[in-house]
Amino acid sequence: MLEPLFENASIDLKIDGKRIWFYPRISTVICDWPEACTFSLTYKSSNSNYPCHFCLVSKDNLANTCLRKSQAVLRNKENTKKYYDNDTTKEASLEPVYNYFWDIPDLNIYDATVSDRMHHLDLGLYHYQIEFTKELLSKSSINKFNRRIAEIPRHPGLKIFAGGLQSIARLTANEFRDLMKVIVFVVDNLHNKDLSEVYVKWNEMYLLSRLETFKESDLKIFQKAIDDWANLFIKLFQNISGLKFPKLHSWNNKWIHN
Known part of the structure; x- marks a missing residue:
């Protein structure tokens, strides 16, 4: 079912007698916090050094409402995959597992995942x-x-x-x-x-x-x-x-x- 997402291919779908042609995309993944961590492959513990699934803010800054951009680097495929490739996932509170969603074009799973x-x-x-x-x-x-x-x-x-x-x-x-x-x-x-x-x-x-x-x-x-x-x-x-x-x-x- 997800194959068109990986191939960046279009789908010709027939619904109620009408044909709809489109490119499927994942826009938002709505879930609870543990599920968001599962999609992102980040540590589930709030005591980890970088417990946020969408950015690299340290646990000491979680209550800081005036964060500068330099204090909260957003996670994306490029910077998280570097930790994986360099075998340093622990430094970013990432599970040492290749993320399935990295291979889907035009998707930043860290940005798309939102807690309900x-x-x-x-x-x-x-x-x-x-x-x-x-x-x-x-x-x-x-x-x-x-x-x-x-x-x-x-x-x-x-x-x-x-x-x-x-x-x-x-x-x-x-x-x-x-x-x-x-x-x-x-x-x-x-x-x-x-x-x-x-x-x-x-x-x-x-x-x-x-x-x-x-x-x-x-x-x-x-x-x-x-x-x-x-x-x-x-x-x-x-x-x-x-x-x-x-x-x-x-x-x-x-x-x-x-």
Whole structure:
């Protein structure tokens, strides 16, 4: 099925009685983060020296929202294949395996591979944000946090967390989206204004991410929303975790450009 991609050949396809002639191309590969690493043959561990599957940013710079181009060299066939040919793949956190996608013309698999929104945001960055919030709060504030969630009245279509939010490890994406609807009020006055604001900024950014189409002006607004949220997120939580995880870097540096 993929043979025409390698041969750069055209296809004459008949659909509903109509013939369509085209050259097949891979434009975007949408997947979760481990799958993106599999396509790119980069290390899956976020503790590797260069954990990003689309660029060569060091793990120490993952929370840097002001990266210069020289600090984040984009991966491509040419520079990654050099590591393979020179038997130095470890230096770029690459698996020592020839990448199947290098042989497909007009494809940069590192640029084409994009993590899907559900795994990246709902089950990824938002999960981190709630976990870091719980680490930030004092014990008495945590108790108030859980009590406020448990006291939210029932409403059609809204998940109720009657026991508070003791663990979020098994929450689904839909349940995280339900939390987005109420948590701004839950964290109000539990720490400082920035904590409430980071959830407001998240919701603004998240709603924009769900738009189906974008004008150029929309992309600028979206990028600003990402920057505003990311900067506040880093300000609040950097001392807790160091924020050395690739999803934050990827969201802040790649999504708008794909």
